[in-house]
Amino acid sequence: MTLACPELTRLEPILARYPAREESLIQVLQDVQRAYRYLPCHVLEQVAARLHVPLARVFSVATFYKAFALTPQGETTIQVCTGTACHIRGAERLIDELRDRLGAGPGETTADRRFTIRTVNCVGACAMAPVLIVGDRYRGNAKPAAIGDYLSEGGGGHAH
Amino acid sequence: MPTLRVDGVRVTVPAGATVLAAARAAGAEIPTLCHHEGLEPWGGCRLCLVEISKPGWTGEGKIVTSCNYPAEDGLVVRTSGERVVATRRVVVDLLLARCPGTPLVQRLAREHGIEEASYEVNPEPTDCVLCGLCTRACDRMGVSAIASVSRGASRAIAPPFNQPPPDCIGCLACAEVCPTGHIAWSEADGRRTIWGRVFEMQRCEGCGRPHLTAAQAGWARARGAAEQDLRLCDACKREQLARTLRAVSRGETVAAQAAAS
Numbered sequence: 087m088t089l090a091c092p093e094l095t096r097l098e099p100i101l102a103r104y105p106a107r108e109e110s111l112i113q114v115l116q117d118v119q120r121a122y123r124y125l126p127c128h129v130l131e132q133v134a135a136r137l138h139v140p141l142a143r144v145f146s147v148a149t150f151y152k153a154f155a156l157t158p159q160g161e162t163t164i165q166v167c168t169g170t171a172c173h174i175r176g177a178e179r180l181i182d183e184l185r186d187r188l189g190a191g192p193g194e195t196t197a198d199r200r201f202t203i204r205t206v207n208c209v210g211a212c213a214m215a216p217v218l219i220v221g222d223r224y225r226g227n228a229k230p231a232a233i234g235d236y237l238s239e240g241g242g243g244h245a246h
Numbered sequence: 247m248p249t250l251r252v253d254g255v256r257v258t259v260p261a262g263a264t265v266l267a268a269a270r271a272a273g274a275e276i277p278t279l280c281h282h283e284g285l286e287p288w289g290g291c292r293l294c295l296v297e298i299s300k301p302g303w304t305g306e307g308k309i310v311t312s313c314n315y316p317a318e319d320g321l322v323v324r325t326s327g328e329r330v331v332a333t334r335r336v337v338v339d340l341l342l343a344r345c346p347g348t349p350l351v352q353r354l355a356r357e358h359g360i361e362e363a364s365y366e367v368n369p370e371p372t373d374c375v376l377c378g379l380c381t382r383a384c385d386r387m388g389v390s391a392i393a394s395v396s397r398g399a400s401r402a403i404a405p406p407f408n409q410p411p412p413d414c415i416g417c418l419a420c421a422e423v424c425p426t427g428h429i430a431w432s433e434a435d436g437r438r439t440i441w442g443r444v445f446e447m448q449r450c451e452g453c454g455r456p457h458l459t460a461a462q463a464g465w466a467r468a469r470g471a472a473e474q475d476l477r478l479c480d481a482c483k484r485e486q487l488a489r490t491l492r493a494v495s496r497g498e499t500v501a502a503q504a505a506a507s
Contacts, residue, residue: 127407130406140389140390140391140393140413141406141412141413142381142390142391142393142405142406143390143393144406145393145395145404145406145407146393146394146395149395149396149397150396150397
């Protein structure tokens with residue numbers, strides 16, 4: 087499995103940080119998710135072999151937690167809060183605007199892999215509804231017309 | 247040796263026994279789906295719910311899964327009270343909504359007086375009740391080729407990446423323990439197919455029937471199984487044993503019998 091796959095080089099420093107046993111699995115997967123922005127199949131196979139965990143169990147954990155993705159995620163995650171307050175105050179219009187601009191809806195990643203769009207049920211900032219989070223940057227009273235600015239100003243990091 | 251009372255019947259069970267074992271010893275009928283004598287208790291199917299209380303407890307008893315609750319001295323267990331039956335009924339009702347076409351679940355529903363599910367019926371009916379017997383049997387074999395995948399309504403039992411499982415040895419343990427026959431497999435022309443993987447079979451040296459997969463034999467060999475244990479199928483092994491016993495009972499030596507066969 088270590089054949090012509092330069093991508094695996096990013097895995098080595100991650101594996102080096104943790105003891106090679108089952109208890110390290112979630113931490114390793116979190117770091118893999120951060121490094122690759124998803125969990126590639128061949129990396130999971132390698133993780134299973136190196137931590138001595140059955141591949142079926144690795145896949146089970148990888149599909150259980152929402153923090154893990156099995157498909158490539160965008161550089162920046164855009165989260166649209168669709169909690170009650172945000173819903174009332176137009177979260178749907180933010181989603182429509184994002185779809186128009188980026189050609190991707192909730193749960194999808196733009197073709198250029200720059201953005202992944204997700205909805206969240208509530209971020210606990212109802213007073214600022216509707217809330218849009220670009221990367222780590224929270225935008226309260228978000229307006230569809232300002233989405234171009236939000237995107238160009240960026241998020242200053244990843245949201246995971 | 248704890249002594250407890252199950253539906254008014256006093257029963258003494260060995261230390262370490264479960265309430266389920268005690269209740270069954272006392273003659274109570276408790277339905278289960280995820281329970282298997284050969285596997286650790288799991289508490290997954292929630293059908294074995296009973297109500298327990300202890301002397302000195304006030305108020306209502308506690309509803310617990312009997313399969314993994316230790317039998318304690320002085321415990322009072324009710325297996326068919328109104329509260330237990332009503333709670334268990336909800337579990338069966340949910341199962342019926344998930345598996346509307348599964349005979350085993352339909353039978354359970356009938357036994358609990360449910361004609362049709364009171365919940366929205368699964369748009370993609372399945373025979374999998376998610377009892378976890380298959381994955382636990384596979385783990386117990388030391389293979390762990392399949393596991394529970396995803397969660398919530400989309401949870402399922404599957405091999406990694408939903409592809410033919412690389413670790414599977416085709417032993418059929420999963421299909422064997424499946425209570426609903428959901429795990430499909432087939433055998434033809436010396437090949438066995440399960441989970442989308444095709445296994446070459448090894449033939450019994452006695453009767454010539456294919457009796458285990460080459461992967462299974464290799465797996466057993468790697469764990470120190472003797473070659474003679476892999477040569478014959480179970481039926482032929484029994485026959486050989488019977489022949490040996492007959493020889494012994496006639497006073498022939500086993501060695502002579504072995505030489506003759």
